[in-house]
Amino acid sequence: MFDEFFEARREAAVMIRAAGIYVGGDEEDRITVTDFELGDLRKEGAQILEWLNTKRVCVRLIALFPFQTLPEHHHRRTKSDPGKEETLRVVSGTVLVYVPGEDTMVYGSVPRFQEEHYTVRHEIVLNPGDQYTLAPGTVHWFQAGGDGAVMYTFCSAARDANNIFTNPATVKGCRINDLG
Numbered sequence: 001m002f003d004e005f006f007e008a009r010r011e012a013a014v015m016i017r018a019a020g021i022y023v024g025g026d027e028e029d030r031i032t033v034t035d036f037e038l039g040d041l042r043k044e045g046a047q048i049l050e051w052l053n054t055k056r057v058c059v060r061l062i063a064l065f066p067f068q069t070l071p072e073h074h075h076r077r078t079k080s081d082p083g084k085e086e087t088l089r090v091v092s093g094t095v096l097v098y099v100p101g102e103d104t105m106v107y108g109s110v111p112r113f114q115e116e117h118y119t120v121r122h123e124i125v126l127n128p129g130d131q132y133t134l135a136p137g138t139v140h141w142f143q144a145g146g147d148g149a150v151m152y153t154f155c156s157a158a159r160d161a162n163n164i165f166t167n168p169a170t171v172k173g174c175r176i177n178d179l180g
């Protein structure tokens with residue numbers, strides 16, 4: 001199991017570099033791999049390299065394997081925080097973004113047996129150079145196309161404890177952190 005996570009980290013680093021983005025060796029070691037505790041990384045999971053996360057701004061790189069899905073969630077509003085605003089910009093591959101609205105799903109698909117945990121089906125297709133901004137509080141999920149994808153996310157301060165996943169089985173932490 002842990003081998004699978006280390007392999008995923010390595011593969012993510014290769015994808016990111018292939019997209020033309022410099023990743024140093026120590027940065028590679030900081031790539032977080034998470035299956036959101038759902039137990040099937042290639043189906044629902046993400047590889048995330050955080051470059052910046054101050055009190056106000058967060059910049060991350062997300063690598064998704066072919067058809068890998070980042071589960072549906074939204075960023076909760078709190079007393080001190082109106083909820084995270086998030087902008088995606090695709091560097092390589094295709095990212096399908098799902099948000100509330102008319103069901104326009106054509107290219108993607110809801111992970112099998114997880115239908116109840118994916119409630120929004122309005123599809124937005126992002127190719128390299130395309131970007132999309134999610135307003136605070138918008139329910140969303142992402143899925144990579146058949147070549148996988150590398151994308152930036154730029155957002156207001158990220159407090160992952162405020163991420164609310166539709167599937168209650170997901171966790172907010174990242175399993176690879178268990179490795180120390």
Ligand code: ZN
Nearest residue numbers: 073075086140
């Ligand atoms: Zn999000």
